[in-house]
Each structure stands twice: as structure tokens, then as C-alpha cells.
Amino acid sequence: MTMRRADVVIVGGGLIGAWTAFFLARRGRKVVLIEKGVVGAQSSGTNFGNLRLQGRFPGQYPLSLRSQALWEEIEDLIGDRCEFDPSGHLYIAFNDTEREKLEKYAAVSESHGLAIEHLGTADLARRYPWLSGKAVAATFSPRDATANPRLVTPAVARAAKALGVEVVEQCTVTQARREAAGFVVETADGRSFGCDHLVNAAGAWAGEVAGMFGEGAPLFPAGPPQFVTEPFPYFIRPSVQAVDGTVIFRQIPRGNVILAGYPRTAADPIRNRAPVPPAKTLAAMRHLTAVVPALRDCHVIRVWSGIEGYLPDMIPVIGPSMTTDGLFHAFGFCGHGFQIGPGVGLCLSEMICDGSTETPLAPFSIARFRGAVAEDEKFRREFDLPAAAR
């Protein structure tokens, strides 16, 4: 059996793997991207499409802002706009407690240089007359944006391929190990690849890859149910999110309203299923009409979900392995990987090519799972999982 040589093998053809491949190829590295299905089909392709800056984990702002700059030039980078739309993001509060939470988020955003508009009831009524009185306060971040997740990952993978990346679809990695001469990656169809650096960007399946190198993280799979309505006259311009998580929605210019809502639902990565329970659909519909009564007569026509990897502290693993030189992890994006995807890819390419990156990534080290990790309150609030999964 002949072994194909590359500088870098990336396991996982999601958004993270595709952007990493793209930036490595721009630096002249020979890259093989291996995907068990087709590129961009799981959470990379099925997420809500928010490029939200406000309300992120404080330690993530340098990465997040760097990533947004890449999104803002996506057309120049990959030759495809992928419906990128600087629509802004409106975070709404239903009561004073939530308003205080928004103010705290805003203080963090502003400390990183983000412009945030603070809106009261009168501002909301004037600027967004379609919002019901349920929203009592909001913060608006004009630099936040949206893009179409269905289109982005295939487009990035195509751009990477055009730069020389070998994209291998329908191919499952069965074994990966470190030998004296570098990594050896073997696949179910009998191929084998040798490389100097290995990137584990296998999403909800990344735990198995980490396990091949004797490390792990308490990753679990879940799906974010998403819903879409028939086209309706276009009147909702910013992406809107209730800070209590009950409803997140945006309207695209062709008229469809996309909505999502917590709690998330357990998914099955073995049978490759991320069900959307009908009760979730009903709850999302009820929450949306409470916030935008004009949509009462609009119809939900379709639902979907995908399989995402979550970690108990609700922040991802990004960075070098603690056990194996040359291995890098990027997984467990806990439902907020879409916005930081390009930034993560760029940082990984810098760590691989330059040995380091200017962007602080210490909070995301896999080392944190060697000790006890505190569960984030979102972890308790934003999921409804069968008891067995907890």
C-alpha cells in the first residue's frame, strides 16, 4: 500500500476544516482534507447563520473580531459572497433582569471596541414597529451579520481545492498515529496518508480522533432545531435574538423567516440523526408570534437540524494537543462556531506555519479538561437531553 504524503491532513470537512485548509494552502502547504460524508453537511451547513459579535464569551473577542474581518472580505477571499449580509444583530430583553444581562454583555463588547446601541421601549417602537411590547429593552450591534451556512462550507472547500488542497469526501478515518517520520492516517477505504501536522476538526465526532492520541474532552452531540417560514414581505432587517434564548430569528431578503430556539435537542452521531421534535416546532412558533405578532398568519414550511459538538463549559477546544507534537484540535464549538470559523482556520494555519498566532487562544486549550471543569449555566439551561446523556 502506498502512502500519500502531505504537509497537513485535516480530519473533518466542516467550516473549520475547510477554512484551515484554505489558509494553509495560501501559505503553500500541501493539504489533504478528509471528510466522512460531504463537505459542510452537518452543523456547518445546518446552523442558523448568525455572525453575532455581541454576547460572546469574553475571552473570545480577539478571535471573534479577527474572524469578522475575514467574513467582511469573504467575496475577495473565496470569490463567493455566500449571502453575507451586514444586517446587524438586535438582542432583546423581556424584563429588567434580562436588561441588566444585556448591559453586562454590552460592556464587554464595548471594551473590545464594538459599537453598541442601547435601546429602550420608545426606541424599539420607533425603529422596529413590528416588535410586540414584550421586548422592553435591547442592544443593537451594527457590525454583526449573517450568511448562508448551506453555501459557505462548500464554497470555502472549492476555493481551497482551487489552491491545491486535496478534498477527499465519503472517507472515514479509522486510525491515526504518530510515528518517527510523522503522522500516519488510515481510512476505511484502505487509503493511508502521511503528514507532519494533523488537524482534528471532526466536529461531534472529534472525540474519537482525540482518543487515538490518548486525550479527550467530554464532548456530547446535540442539534439546534431550526425552522423556516414561507416567503413573507421583507420587513425584518436585523437578526433578532431574545436573551432568554426562547427565540432567535432573521428574515432573508427573499422573504423567508428563519427561526431557532433553545433548548437544543440530543442528537445521534452514530445513526447520523438530529431529530426536531414537533413540540419544539410549536414552542418556536409560539415564541415568535409573541414577539412579532404580524407573523401570525405566516406558515412554517420546513424544519431541520444538524449534529454539533458541545462541551460543558460551552466554549470550544482550539489549539495544540497536550499529548502529541504536531496535532492540533479545533472542535466542540457549542453552537457558536459559524462566526469564528474563518478566524479559527487562520489561527491554526499560523500555529502550523509559524509556530504561534497573535490571537490569544489560551482559554480554549484542551488542557482544561485534565482537571474538573465547571459547567456553564448555559449548559444547564439550553439543552433538554435524555437523563442518560447527562
Place this chain on the structure above:
Amino acid sequence: MAEVVIVGAGPAGIRAAGVIAAQGLRPILVDEGRQPGGQGYRRPSPGLSLDMDALMGTEAGKYKALHADFAALLPQIDYRSRTLIWGIEDRRLYCVRDGRQMTIAFDALVVATGAMDRIAPLPGWTLPGVFTLGGAQAVLKDQGCLVGRRVAFLGASPLLSLAALQYRKLGAEVVAVCDTSPFRDKIAALPQLAAVPRTLARGLAYLAALKRARVPLFDGVTPMAIEGEAGVTTLRFGDGQGRERRIACDAVALGYGLKPETQLAELAGARFAFDARFRLWLPVTDEDGRAGEGLYLAGDGAAIGGADAAEASGALAALAVLHDLGLRPVIDERPVLRRRLARLRRFQRGLARAFRWPVPALSRLPDEVAVCRCEHVTAGEIRRAMDEDLGPVDVNRVKAITRCGMGRCQGRVCGPALQEIAAAHAGLPVEAVGRLRGQAPVKPVPLGILEEEEA
């Protein structure tokens, strides 16, 4: 007592309800329509009098018997009309009725959701005035309306001539009946069609009646375009002799046979297998209609068989329900029903041979023709997406990239054409490009529905 729920009040659902009720159980019969009868045995709306004897012809007796039996059955069942089932989870149906949400729990579920037209797009098929064949019949029977004054019938289906005759009876001018399948296919299918000589004779009688009425009949036609500006004015096609014909009309009824409505069966857990004769993915059942634990399929929603097969399979599925519940049916005529059903479905397989789904025409469908009406996705957009680097092959991925099948109808109309176009473009057998997966809601659900406690 076990809760038996039957979905669909057509011939299969009504016969299933009859068998369950005869056992002393009180089944719930849920139907989306306002009145029982399903599509084929659809009744005129209240207050409208139509000569149903004339419209139903040789089937008038069965039509009357089914409706009379339903009337007698009504006190013994829980009949819920105008109820849309949009989701199924954990033995519970999620329904909307009169703008209210409700759920119905079940122990055994008989899905008898019937069939809809299978549509092959052609240039102009989205013009106002183009109807599905079944839609053209539905407005006729339900409302006494015609889809046009001068109607052309196009496709590959024995129902073309039946619908054409019905339109003539109500005063429409039938300007042409254009069958895309060549006469030699019908000859080749004769041995299978002879399995049910009465139905074969009926089909030939329709054709003879159209001939007597001097309705222009064409065999082996090549559809070219439906033309017009604000609405249909002309049907253009190549006749069997290769001459181009243009026929003036103000409506076209389009139908290439039927496809089972399988969305609810899928949500309830049915598995699917590709059927090469029908070129459709059909739910897998045993001979009595079992498709899973507590799940039974009957009628055209399980396998296209026609109204008589629907009645037989409805009764058969209900008998299977009773057996699986450990009950001994009052009258157990399963062997007779199985034989009848097998014969009737064999006949339908013959029909699928005589009236062919136009695979070559679909593979050559011009790039500018819309395949997906809801999202306006053309054949060319599908092909261009597939041609891209890392482009999709599987129809679910084609849908994800192009939006074909993502709209209001959820691929119920464009699905069969999409799979042919994708397979032809990829150079693969049609079963290799997969099957559009179903999801709840199977039909659009209004956001403003009101919650209701379990009924």
C-alpha cells in the same frame, strides 16, 4: 382499550374503520378533507348537485356503496374531518384543525393517505391554466367547476381518458388527449393488464367513447411546450408520426400516473425501497400492510393499486391490526383479500409499463424550465450546481445547495422529476441519487395556531 387511529377517509381508510368498528372498537378516523371519499370517490360540496352517476360511470355503484357504508359507520367511529396531521412522534399525531393545535395518541396507526399526481415538467408548465390531472378532477367533483373551456389532457395515464370524458360530460370541449406512451408499450403490457379484465375493458371503453365523440387522441407524443402569455393558449407537441402539432386550448391537465403520499408513513417510521417498475421509493410492508410496530399502510399511499385495491388493503390492514392486538376478527377474510390485492396491484404494475414515466424527456429537459415551482429552481440551476467542484449528487444535497424541493410543497411535486434530472446528469441509476427525506411539518402550519389540550 387500544386506541386505533386511521389517517385518510378514502376507500382504504373507510374500509379499515369498518373492520375495526365491527370488532367493537371505536377507531378515530382523521381526514384532511371536508368530506369523506378521498380523491377518486370525492363527493360534491354540500348544496351542489351533480350527476354523479354520469361522472362515475361504471364505478357509480361502488361510489354509492362506500358513501352509504360510511354513513352507517359514522355513529361507531370518531370521525375528525378538516384535520391536518403535520407531525408524528412517540405514537402521537400532531394535528391542526380550525387553527387549533391538538395531539392524538395511538397504539396502532393505519396510514391511508392516498396518492397525488406525478408531474413531469415541460416548458410552460407553470403558466396559469395548467393543472394536475387529479386537481382538474377534484374541482370538477367537489365544486362542479372546469379548469377551462377548451381543455387538453397531457401525460401518461389511463386517467387521462377518464378525466377527459368527465370534462365532456360537464360541457367542456376536450381539444386533445395526448398520451406520451407509445401504443407498443400498451400491447407489451397486455398480459399483466389481463389480470383484471373488467378494468382493462373499462379503460378501452373510455377510449372508444372519446373516439366516438371525435375527440382528437394522440399516442406516443413528445410534449414540446405549453404556450401563452398571461395564461395557456396553445399546447405544442410532436405527434407519434413526428409532425409538430399546435392545439389551441385555455387549460392543460397534466398527469403521469400517481405517486403515493408517503410523508406520514415516513414520519411514523416506515422504511423505503426503490421500485424499478414505478421508478419510485415505496414504503416497505408485508402483504397485509405492516410497516413497523403498530404501523400499517393501506391504499394508494402504500402502493398504487386503485380504488378497489384500496378497499381491499384497508380491510386487510385493519385485520392485521386486530390480530396484532390479540383479537380474533369476527370475519377473517384475509386470504381472499390478499389474493384480490395481489391481482389488483399486479394490474397497476402493468399500467406502469403501458403508461411510462417519461425518463428520457426529463433527462433532456431544457435548462430554462423550472423544476421546483415553490422556489423557482430551474433544471439548469440543478445541473450547474452539480457541475461545480465538490458539487452535490445525492438529491438531498442538491436540495440543500439549490433549494429545489425546499418550498411549500416540500418536494412533493418536483421530487420525482428532480431525481431523474440529477441521476441523468450524474450518469447514475436513479436509485443511486437517493430519496428526498421527509420532515415534519409535512404541510405548512400557520405560526398563529392555538394550543389545545389533548383531545
